[in-house]
Amino acid sequence: MEKPLSLHDIRINYSLKELTVEAVSQDPFQQFETWMQEALTAKVEEPTAMTLSTASAQGKPSARVVLLKALEKDGFVFYTNYESRKGHQLLENPYAALTFFWPALERQVRVEGQIERVTAAVSDAYFHSRPRGSQIGAWSSPQSQPISDRTVLETLEKEYTAKFNELDMVPRPEHWGGYLLRPERVEFWQGRQNRLHDRLLYELDGNGNWHIQRLAP
Structure with missing residues (x-):
């Protein structure tokens, strides 16, 4: 009989960096851009890959990996088929979450917010830039x-x-184009020793201002 798969002892003790309120940008977009640039410089695999999580009108979740194609001043942009499962869920429930994970840097970023289609002109421009x-x-x-x-x-x-x-x-096919996720919450996670990780959450208030607070890991 084969030995059963054992997962409970698999662990990494993170120790590369720390994350403090004093050191980060007050703007989550600027902070994300800094981390993305560091991921690019470190040549991590698929730095723009992100898990896109959506849910149906009944609240049934679904997740898949897509690629970030633009970071705008007001959101994160990706492209897909509007008639796909995620396209139908976003039509029913236009709220989504993104998760970036860069193991080589012991970092994770989570983004949540409202989502909308980009303009046809923006979709056309990106489509015609593709091979x-x-x-x-x-x-x-x-x-x-x-x-x-x-x-x-x-x-x-x-x-x-x-x-x-x-x-x-x-x-460009009419059924294909881009989405913009406008974040309301952005969390930056830095792995630390003994599972006492650093987590900083940016939350948007009703006046359009971002507030930062530390979360327990």
Whole structure:
């Protein structure tokens, strides 16, 4: 009989950095930009990867990893298929959470807030910056829908490649575009020894001001 998988003894004692109210920016966007730049400099794997958590109108949650494509002055931007499962949930319940995890830096960032579609012009601009193969892929995948096998995708890819072959620019499908998450809560987590981690929470008040407080780990 194989030895059962044991997980309870797996642990890392974090000790790289500390996080204090005195040292961080008063603006969570500036603080996030600092941490993102440090992640890029450290060449961590997939620094823009984030877990996007959504919920249906009935409160049933769903999560998946997507990529951050822009940090604006008022929110975090990503792109996807509007007809996907997450697209339908965001239509029913336009509130979401993002989670970034950079193990090499022993850091995590959690973001929560209202979400909305970006303008068609913004979606067009980003879509046309993508490689042509990715543009064709956006047309070829009925995201989140059941398909019989992979040949369905391969056939659709060939059909759309042929359809747009004579065009210099592949048009953006109406079912594909961007979302902007406007944060109301942003939490920065720094791993510390003995599980006494540093957690700083930024919360937005009704007047548009950010307040910082330390949370117990």
